[in-house]
Amino acid sequence: MCPPLRRTLVLLVLLTSALACARPPSGESEPRASPSRIVSLTPALTEILFAVGAGERVVGVTEYCDYPPEAKTRPKVGGYVNPSVEAVVALRPDLVVVSPGPGNRDAALAMQREGLRVEIVPAETLEESLDAVESVARLCGADERGRALAASVRARLDAVARSVAGRPKVPTLFCLQTTPIIAAGRDTLPAQLLEIAGGRNVVTEPRYPRIGLEAVLASKPELILQSRMDLPAGEAHDEERFWSRWTRIPAVASHRVVVLDASLALRPGPRIADDAEALAAIVHPVVHEEPAAR
C-alpha cells in the first residue's frame, strides 16, 4: 500500500472513532420509548419476546433461534457464540437483548460501543428463566403480559410438582453426551426440571461435570435421560448403544434409557413448563394408572 493512501486510511479511522466518541451515550436518565426494532442474540430470549407479544418487533435473531417457527423468518445476525456486530448494527435496532454466553461478551461490548442499547438478561437456571420472562417483557413495554406469563409458567411447574408429590424420587442421570460422559449437575436447569418432575439427580457436582463410568455405576441411576443438543427429534441416536454395554446400571438393565428430543429441558425460557410436564411423563409414566403402591 502506498504511504499517502495509508495515511488517509489512518486519518479516516481516527475520524470515525472520534465521531463514535462524540455521539451522546444512551443515557440512563432519559425516558425510553418502547423499542420498535429488537435484536435477540439468545434463543431463549427470542422465545420470550415472541411469547410476550413482541415478536412483530423482532428484526434480528441468531441462527439457533428456531422457536417459535416464525422466529426463523427473521434476518440472522450470526451464531449464538459469534454474533456479527456489523449485521446487528446494520439492522438499526433500538434494543439488543442477550444472555451472557460463551464468546458473545466481546460482541455485546462492541455493540454497546457502537451506541446500541444492549440489555444483558441472564437466563440459565430456572429462577433466571422466570425472571427473564418478566424483565424482557418490561424492556419492551409489555410488563403485564410478562407477569402473567411468568405466573402461568410458575403455576404449571407447581402443578407438575404436585402431580408427582408422594411418589418415590427416581434416581436419574441427565446425560448430555457420552464420549466423554457429561451430565447435568446440581442447580442446572435440567436438574431443576428433573426434580420438579419427581426425579432425583444422581450427580451432585455443580454445573455440567465430566464424570466417569465408575461414578455412574456407583450411583445406580434407575433412569438415564440421554439428551442430544445437536440432533433434531427422531434422528437415530448411537448413545443408546453406548449405554447398552453397561447392563449393571439399573436403568440399562430395566431398559429405562430414554433419548430426549433435542433441547428438551435444556433451553431456558417460557417452554420450561412443557419440559417439566414431558419429563414427569417420562420419570413417572404410570402416575395415573399405577395402583397406589403398597
Added chain:
Amino acid sequence: MTGWRKPGALAVVVLLSLAAVALAASVGPSELGLRELIAALAGEGDANRRTILIDVRLARALLAGLVGAALSAAGCAYQAVLRNPLADPYILGISGGAALGAVAFDAVAPRAFLEATTGRPAAALAGALCTLVVLFGLTRFRGRTETTALLLTGVVLNAFDSAVIQFFVSTGDPARFQGTLSYLMGAMTSPSWSVLATLAVLCGIGLGALAAQARTLNLLAVGDEEAAQLGVNVERSTWVAVVAASVVTAAAVAFTGIVGFVGLIVPHAMRRLFGPDHRLLVPASAFAGAAMVVLADAAARTLLAPSELPVGVVTAMIGGPFFLVLLMRRLRES
C-alpha cells in the same frame, strides 16, 4: 550403568508399569481397592463390583497403558530418525490428521450409520493414515527423503489441519462439536474389549517393528551418511520406522485424542537412564510411557472425583515442568 545392570533396570521399568496398572485399577470414586480387585480377577465378589473393577477400571488402565507405550515408543523413534530431540509423536502431522478426521466425522457423518464411540475413532484413524500417505507423497523426491523436508511438511500439515478444524467448528453448530473438542483434549474411556484388542494388535505390530529396527535406529540417529556407509538402506529404514511410529500414534490418537508430552519426555528420561542404545531405549520408553499415562489417567479420574479431568491436561502439567528440568540439567552439564 554397565553389563547386566541395564537389562536389570529394564526389568524394573516393566515391573513399574505393571504396578501402575494394578494401582490404577485399585483407585476410583467407589472405594474398591486392591483386595477387591484380586477377588474380582479370581471371579469372586458381586457382579456390580466386577464390572467396576474389570470392565471400567482395568480396561481403562490397559487402554492408557497401550496409548502410553505407543506414544512413547513412537516419540523415541521419531527423535532418532529425524535426529531432533524435540520430535514427538505429533510432529509429523499424524495427530492433526487424526483430529481432522474426528472433526470431519462429527461435522458431516450420517448419524444413523456410524456411532460416535467407534465411528469417530475409525474416522480419526483414517485421517491419520491419509496424512501418512500425503507425507510420503510430498517428501519423497527421486526415491529419497530428506528428514528436514519430512519435519517441515509435518509441521505445516499440522497447522493446515488445525485451520480446517477451525473452519468446521466455526461454521458448524457448536453443540455438534462439544464431544469432539473434549475428545481431542485426551479422552480416556472404558473401552470395550474388542476396541482394546484392536488397539493391542495395531500397537503390537508397530512396536514390534520398532523394536526390530532398534539397531538401525542407532545408526540413523548418528546420521544418514554414516548409516549408509555401514550398509543401512537409509531410505527404506527411515520409512519403516516412520510408518511404524505413525501407525501406533494414529491408533492412540484415534481412541483417546491427544495426550501431550508423553512421547517427548519419556524417551528423554529413558535416554538418561539407559543411554542411546535403542535396543534398550525402545522397550524402556514403551513401558515407562505406559506407566506414565496409566498413572496420569488414574490421577485424572480421582483428583476431582467423581468429576474427571482430561488426561492430556494431567500429562501436560507433569510433562511441561519435567521437560524444563531435563533441559536445564542438560544445559548445565554441557
